[in-house]
Amino acid sequence: MSFDASIDDVVDDPDAALLARYAQGDAAAARLLTVQLSPRAFGHAFRVLGDRSEAEDVTQDALMRLWKIAPEWRSGEAKVSTWLYRVVANLCTDRLRKRRGGVPLEDIAEPADPAESAEAKLQRGAREDALQTALDALPERQRQAVVLRHIEGLANPEIAQILEIGVEAVESLTARGKRALTALLAGQREALGYEDDKT
Amino acid sequence: MTKPDTDMLETLFQDARAAPPALPDGLLDRIMADALAQQSNARSRGWRGIWQAIGGAPAFGGLVAATAVGFWIGVAPPSTLPDIATQIITGASYAALDDTATPDLTAFGWDIDEG
Known part of the structure; x- marks a missing residue:
C-alpha cells in the first residue's frame, strides 16, 4: 500500500x-x-x-x-x-x-431513434452523424487528439500525457485533424441547416 | 476552406460537448458491481486471506474441536491412559512400563551392540 x-x-x-x-x-x-x-x-x-x-x-x-x-x-x-x-x-x-x-x-452506429420525427431533432441527429462520420474518416491518432482537445476539452499538455507524445505533436495532430474535418464537412452547410440556422 | 466552414466545425464541436452520448442502460450498475467485487477481493487478501487459507469456518470449527478434545484428554484422561498431568504435578515417575523388563523392544538390540 x-x-x-x-x-x-x-x-x-x-x-x-x-x-x-x-x-x-x-x-x-x-x-x-x-x-x-x-x-x-x-x-x-x-x-x-x-x-x-x-x-x-x-x-x-x-x-x-x-x-x-x-x-x-x-x-x-x-x-x-x-x-x-x-x-x-x-x-x-x-x-x-x-x-x-x-x-x-x-x-x-445507426442514428439514435428513428421515431424522433421533429425537424429539429432530425437536424441535430444529422449533425451528430455528420461529425461522427467525419471523425471516423480521420487517421486514428488525429481522431484521438481532436476528440480529446475539442470534444473532451482537455489541454494540450494533458493530451500529450494521454497519447504519450510531445505537446508539439499534439498541436500538429489537432491542426491537421481540424483541417481534414473541415474539408470533409465542406459542402454540407445547407444539408445540416447552417444556412438559416434558427435552432 | 472558408471561415463559415471552420465556424460550422466549431458549432458541431460545441453541440457535441453540450450533448455527450448517453450511457448505455445498466452500464453504471455493471461498473459499480465490478468496483465492489474488486474491493471485496482486495480485502480478502488481508486477514480474510489468512482465514481463507486455513479453510474458513469449517476448518476453524475442526481446529477448535480437536483442541478441546486434546485439552480434555489432558485434564481427565481415560482409565487406559497414564494420568500424565497428575504425574507431572506430583513429581511421580511417568514411565508406564519398566524399560528393563522389555529389552527385546528397545531399538532392536542396537543399544546393546553399542554398549
Whole structure:
C-alpha cells in the first residue's frame, strides 16, 4: 500500500483522494468515481470508435483496470482521469487495429431513434452523424487528439500525457485533424441547416 | 476552406460537448458491481486471506474441536491412559512400563551392540 491521501491530493486531484478511499474499502467512493469517470471514458471511446457497444466494453474494461490498480496507486505521478483516458485510448487503438483486419471502418452506429420525427431533432441527429462520420474518416491518432482537445476539452499538455507524445505533436495532430474535418464537412452547410440556422 | 466552414466545425464541436452520448442502460450498475467485487477481493487478501487459507469456518470449527478434545484428554484422561498431568504435578515417575523388563523392544538390540 503505497498510496496515502493528503490535502495536496484532494486539491490537485480529487479523484486520487477518492481512489484512496476506495482502496480502503469505501463503497461511496466507488460510486462517486463510477458516476464521475464513466461518462468521460464512454464519451471518448464512443467518439473514437463510433460504436456504442464497443465503447461500452472499453469503458467497463478501463474502469476495471482502475479498480485493480487502486491499492498500488501512487499519487503525484498522473491524474486519475489522465491515466483513465490513456487506458481508454490504448484500448480503442487495440480495437481499431483488430477492426482493420476484418470489419470495414465505415460500419458506424445507426442514428439514435428513428421515431424522433421533429425537424429539429432530425437536424441535430444529422449533425451528430455528420461529425461522427467525419471523425471516423480521420487517421486514428488525429481522431484521438481532436476528440480529446475539442470534444473532451482537455489541454494540450494533458493530451500529450494521454497519447504519450510531445505537446508539439499534439498541436500538429489537432491542426491537421481540424483541417481534414473541415474539408470533409465542406459542402454540407445547407444539408445540416447552417444556412438559416434558427435552432 | 472558408471561415463559415471552420465556424460550422466549431458549432458541431460545441453541440457535441453540450450533448455527450448517453450511457448505455445498466452500464453504471455493471461498473459499480465490478468496483465492489474488486474491493471485496482486495480485502480478502488481508486477514480474510489468512482465514481463507486455513479453510474458513469449517476448518476453524475442526481446529477448535480437536483442541478441546486434546485439552480434555489432558485434564481427565481415560482409565487406559497414564494420568500424565497428575504425574507431572506430583513429581511421580511417568514411565508406564519398566524399560528393563522389555529389552527385546528397545531399538532392536542396537543399544546393546553399542554398549
